Amino acid sequence: MAKLDTGKISNVSKQGVENRDCSIGEILRQRGVSRRDFMKFCSVMTAAMSLPATFAPKVAQALDKVKRPTLVWLELQSCTGDTEALLRSANPTVGEIVLEILSVDYHETIMAAAGHQAEAALDKVIVEEKGKYICVVEGSVSMKNGGIYASTGGKSHLDRVRQVCGGALATIAVGTCASYGGIGAAAPNPTGAAGVREAVPGATIINLPGCPVNADNLTATIVHYLVFSKLPALDSYGRPLFAYGKRIHDNCERRPHFDAGQYVEQWGDDRHRRGFCLYKMGCKGPATFHNCPTQRYNEKTSWPIGAGHPCAGCSEPNFWDTMSPMYKRLPNVPGFGIEATADKVGVALVAGAAAAFAVHGTLNAIRKDKEPSDKGKEE
Secondary structure (H helix, E strand, O other): OOOOOOHOOOOOHHHHHHHOOHHHHHHHEEEEEEOOHHHHHHHHHHHHHHHHHHHHHHHHHHHHOOOOOOOEEOOOOOOOHHHHHHHHHOOEEEEEHHHHHHHHEOOOOOOOOOOHHHHHHHHHHHHHHHOOOOEEOEEEEEEHHHHHOOEEEEEHHHHHHHHHOOOOOEEOOOOOOOOOOOHHHOOOOOEEEOHHHOOOOEEEOEEEOOOOOOOHHHHHHHHHHHHHOOOOOOOOOOHHHHHHHEEEHEEEEOHHHHHHHHHHHOOHHHHHHOOEOOHOOOOOOOOOOHHHHHOOOOOEEEEOOOOOOOOOOOOOOHHHHHOOOOOOOOOOOOOOHHHHHHHHHHHHHHHHHHHHHHHHHHHHHHHHHHOOOHHHOOO
């Protein structure tokens, strides 16, 4: 798995101030980023935003002129998996470009400063860049008892997120914990864990759920704002439609096996090895909206279903409670009724296909009977 040079990344915030007024194109040229790599990045982002390939030059043109935005990253109740996903994004070169074209002024995991210096850097952004900076939040917010169960720098996460997100241009909640509360909000939820949207109801929030977030979706969301000067269209859960507008089941590479009624019946059996549908093994793909099948993880080589594991439905609200048990299939999926009779789907389709072939064969036979023979034609 590719990794970024974290030593190089830690200097980003220190180098950002001197280049704050430069355009992204100028900064990239100063850092020796080739035009080829830059155009490759623009093409990847164009695809991630579900735009036609012809938009890549427009994306490049916009990024050539736009100023680098300031970004702060808050770490709340989480496993730091979203930061790890960012550091191991699909293309290291693209990852370095993203981190260098953003003025990352605060990120506890990768920044050079620590302690009071780190908190001072965050306070400076809040005051001097009010209404201009982008905030990324990782992890759920502890709401119970005034948020006493989690704090950083002497401030509760609840107070912290309200202060920082309240003054941001926009807040991007990365991962399911920041979006909906995630595993921390699962019953009995002792800390009152909740998503950022619930903790700061008046702020502009974009949810990028997933365990972990796909770094391409985060980058594409930011690039969308830089290119179009507006946030992407969102669904009712605050998720960008370009990444969460389609159901996993509809783009799944195993979908043909579902349609044919070919299911894995037991882990490691022949059907499992042959890539049959994992619905009976607990796959929540029919009830989950995400672009995992197309964006994938680990340098775009695989994703859970591609690796032989069913979708856990992690990008849906309250998935830990509503999608469990993990290895039991959903008895009924709203809006997708055929799952309730999964055992009969294949049989019906096969029978229907056989009937169609039979009718086709009968019609052909009738036509042939009506056609004059070659011998008759000669006579």
